Amino acid sequence: MKKKANERLRKKEIKDVLEKLEKIYPEAVSELVYQTPFQLLISTILAAQCTDVRVNQVTKKLYQHYNTPQDFLKLSEEELGEWIHSCGFYKTKAKNILNTCRILVEKYGGEVPQRREELVELPGVGRKTANVVISNAFGKPAIAVDTHVFRVSNRIGLAHSDNVEDTEEQLMNNIPKTQWSDAHHWLIYHGRRICKARKPLCEQCPLREECLYYKELTKKS
DNA sequence: AACTCGGGGCA
DNA sequence: TGCCCAGAGTT
Numbered sequence: 001m002k003k004k005a006n007e008r009l010r011k012k013e014i015k016d017v018l019e020k021l022e023k024i025y026p027e028a029v030s031e032l033v034y035q036t037p038f039q040l041l042i043s044t045i046l047a048a049q050c051t052d053v054r055v056n057q058v059t060k061k062l063y064q065h066y067n068t069p070q071d072f073l074k075l076s077e078e079e080l081g082e083w084i085h086s087c088g089f090y091k092t093k094a095k096n097i098l099n100t101c102r103i104l105v106e107k108y109g110g111e112v113p114q115r116r117e118e119l120v121e122l123p124g125v126g127r128k129t130a131n132v133v134i135s136n137a138f139g140k141p142a143i144a145v146d147t148h149v150f151r152v153s154n155r156i157g158l159a160h161s162d163n164v165e166d167t168e169e170q171l172m173n174n175i176p177k178t179q180w181s182d183a184h185h186w187l188i189y190h191g192r193r194i195c196k197a198r199k200p201l202c203e204q205c206p207l208r209e210e211c212l213y214y215k216e217l218t219k220k221s
Numbered sequence: 222a223a224c225t226c227g228g229g230g231c232a
Numbered sequence: 233t234g235c236c237c238a239g240a241g242t243t
Contacts, residue, residue, distance in 0.1 A: 043238095044238075044239095045239090045240090047237095047238045047239080048237095048238080048239035048240065049236090049237055049238090049239060049240090050237060050238080050239095051236095051237055051238080052237095052238055054237090055238085088237080089239090089240090092240085092241085096240085096241090123240090123241090124239090124240065124241090125240085126239060126240050126241085127239095127240095128238080128239065128240090129238090129239075129240085132238080144238080146238045146239080147237090147238080147239085148238070149238090184238095188238065191238095192237095192238090197236085198235090198236090
């Protein structure tokens with residue numbers, strides 16, 4: 001795939017953007033605080049097309065009773081569906097979670113595998129969820145590209161691509177490894193608060209100076 | 222590439 | 233009321 005280098009930021013601009021993001025969102029740690037890889041896995045499955053706040057509300061109670069795949073397998077699909085009802089897509093998610101738990105028990109001794117090829121084989125686990133587990137639960141190199149990370153990084157110019165995998169690769173090339181985890185959270189925060197999908201608040205965005213999207217925007221008008 | 226799953230919060 | 237949300241699976 002051809003990549004137009006001139007539509008991405010230069011090194012210095014990338015450095016400036018990262019410094020600004022760090023300054024803007026110093027508190028940008030995930031509000032989803034988890035104790036185990038299994039909990040993170042389940043929470044991330046639940047987070048599909050659902051706000052993290054609601055996932056937290058649900059899992060806070062859920063994890064008081066069920067903490068392992070073996071625990072979850074005591075639940076029927078209907079029972080789990082009631083627990084996670086407010087997260088949306090609850091039937092699909094309940095079925096996928098229980099099937100994932102069965103695989104974890106039967107194939108991995110109740111543990112969460114650490115390799116992406118193994119993770120994406122689990123029902124309900126795609127590339128994004130796998131990367132969240134890899135990076136956040138196991139501290140291994142990966143950047144999870146969700147809709148916010150994808151949109152924001154491609155707007156600013158931290159990446160320039162129309163697909164997730166290239167964006168992921170470019171982000172890992174452009175961002176120092178020590179900041180991968182933080183940058184993931186910064187971009188999500190920024191996407192939620194300012195660089196919104198529909199009506200981005202460019203006029204109050206601190207990254208205007210470097211942002212290629214804003215540059216393009218102001219060029220037209 | 223388009224379609225489906227979906228309840229709940231908010232303007 | 234209508235729009236949107238830390239995606240993934242199927243056709």
